[in-house]
Amino acid sequence: MNGPVIHDAWTLPVDDNINPYAFSVDLNGQWFLQKGKMVAYYGQIDFQGVGLGHLDHLIAHSFHSPLHAADWVVAEGHGKMVLADRAFDVNSYDLDDGNLSIRSGNLLAFQPSLSLKQSIVPGFLTLIGTGKFVAASNGPVVFMEPPIRVDPQALVGWADCPTPCHHYDHEYLRGFLGAVRSRTGIGGASGEEHQFEFVGAGTVLLQSTEEVVDEISVGETGGTGS
Template structure:
């Protein structure tokens, strides 16, 4: 290789640290929960198994991973070696919880140590980590930390720690003043100017520098499961609105 590129091997890769802004190297000696597809390379003897399959052999998995909708999107990496994690060129940061409680957008959570317990948040599309340990999360651009009271664009919101779950705030003045916002609202499209998450109390909110989002297949499954509550007419109406929304986008 030329041009000053660094060539890594198992010894030169960092231990539980970033290789660069877009990749992280886990010094694996045991087990980690990892998002399916996050692994980009590894050295050593590492096996990967789906969370559901692993739980049938180890009861501790079920006690640590309490989010049925997201089960099929996660695997357990077990063994010894260097495990490299990435997410399509998004920034990757590591965070340490010490007897903490943090809620994060599910599509941005990449991996976490088994000392942490994962639960499904009451806010759709988010997961909550509880306990002590390290986790990895991606972001579209650098992460910004802010304190409440604060209102956040849902697309730019990454997560929050040590504060109550947000309420939803609608800016009716924006809707009244913007004809196009009203039309988009009819088709199910919203902007940060129209709808925000409203945080109060004490704590820390994590924001992405961009509104670019990753697809969340589990969120689609969650919404689909709720359509069983609709009658035929309501389901048909919802289908038409979703078609119009996709055409608008």
């Protein structure tokens, strides 16, 4: 009978998945890391908040999202980091002189060769440049080509294409649901009546569910505990 696979610092993969829900970063220098996404590490690694002392030059080059600064740290040193997020699917992606916007709750970590900026779409961040990043999704990611309309809750991000527009089904809104909304304020969140519309060249990333990977407050684990 085969037992579980037991890893150590030498058998963990190099910048690759351990399983569908955990990713191993081979750290030799610095990575940006969202707080709460590192579950274990081997080696000599320090974690420092964004904006501290000797990291000023790195922050000035790579981190331009003040609204999210408190949620991120810089992992610095040498070793292996294991990243995971509440048993969501985790994968790495490579940008080659690219431009990708991603829901802030989905982004786990990225190399400093990429520059992080605040997207004009609320709740999203934009990565620009060349490098690797790690992201979570609620189910496997599906890659789609515009023109396309997508449910906002299924949207993970978009790469190398224009910012989406809001699209509303006005006939649907004028019907029964519109009447309910006007009286109670309930309804209006489904993709059947409101979508993001993408046009032009590029790639749209969708997760295979409408349940969003929510951001959690710093220090929370997402579980109830005992």
